[in-house]
Amino acid sequence: MGKLSDYNLDRLIGDFGCRVLVETGTGRGEALAFAAKSGFSQIFSIESDHKKALAAALAHVRDHRITVINAKITRGLAEALAEMDPAQPALFWLNAPALRKDAPPGRLGLEADLRFLAGARDLSRDIFLLNDVRLYMDGPFEAGPADPDSLPPAALRSLDFFDEILEASHTLTVLPQSTGLLSAFPKS
Numbered sequence: 331m332g333k334l335s336d337y338n339l340d341r342l343i344g345d346f347g348c349r350v351l352v353e354t355g356t357g358r359g360e361a362l363a364f365a366a367k368s369g370f371s372q373i374f375s376i377e378s379d380h381k382k383a384l385a386a387a388l389a390h391v392r393d394h395r396i397t398v399i400n401a402k403i404t405r406g407l408a409e410a411l412a413e414m415d416p417a418q419p420a421l422f423w424l425n426a427p428a429l430r431k432d433a434p435p436g437r438l439g440l441e442a443d444l445r446f447l448a449g450a451r452d453l454s455r456d457i458f459l460l461n462d463v464r465l466y467m468d469g470p471f472e473a474g475p476a477d478p479d480s481l482p483p484a485a486l487r488s489l490d491f492f493d494e495i496l497e498a499s500h501t502l503t504v505l506p507q508s509t510g511l512l513s514a515f516p517k518s
């Protein structure tokens with residue numbers, strides 16, 4: 331496991347009622363194309379690179395469920411939340427690199443995103459999936475260790491904030507498959 335397509339999205343939608351997907355980092359749109367084949371009622375994908383965002387938007391121009399937001403994640407999440415029903419559970423596919431230019435000083439971008447979301451909505455029914463966990467902690471992971479140049483500074487290299495923010499409401503699991511996968515599923 332390491333890609334969104336490793337998951338049975340329609341099953342997650344059925345089991346958890348999460349009919350909204352939010353993806354941070356569109357990339358070449360592989361996860362977006364996969365998600366588009368599922369039963370989500372709304373899909374947001376946030377990408378800072380203009381060409382990638384445009385390509386993804388054009389690829390899905392006829393699919394009115396899909397909004398590609400060409401923005402840094404910090405702003406893109408706020409835009410997506412403004413369009414989302416707070417009562418509707420969502421699946422967050424967190425897929426931007428660990429080293430991000432929009433990270434606040436002294437904090438991982440990923441941590442800032444999660445804290446922003448926790449302050450902006452009730453996360454207790456949402457699902458969080460993160461790959462490339464090897465960037466944030468030592469393995470062993472199936473694909474081996476990450477390139478040292480891609481790692482965050484040692485003082486920030488941790489996913490403890492996931493526990494802090496979600497442990498009361500979610501079951502957190504780290505799997506060694508591929509580059510490492512973290513899942514946080516609602517307990518209830």
Ligand SMILES: C[S@@+](CC[C@H](N)C(=O)[O-])C[C@H]1O[C@@H](n2cnc3c(N)ncnc32)[C@H](O)[C@@H]1O
Pocket residue numbers: 333334353354355356357358359360361362376377378379382401402403404425426427430431432
């Ligand atoms: C690994 S790719 C995403 C792959 C895609 N989610 C998938 O599963 O097919 C990561 C993407 O994040 C984008 N990205 C990096 N920093 C970003 C930021 N601060 N805000 C928005 N997108 C960012 C990069 O341009 C890149 O396209």
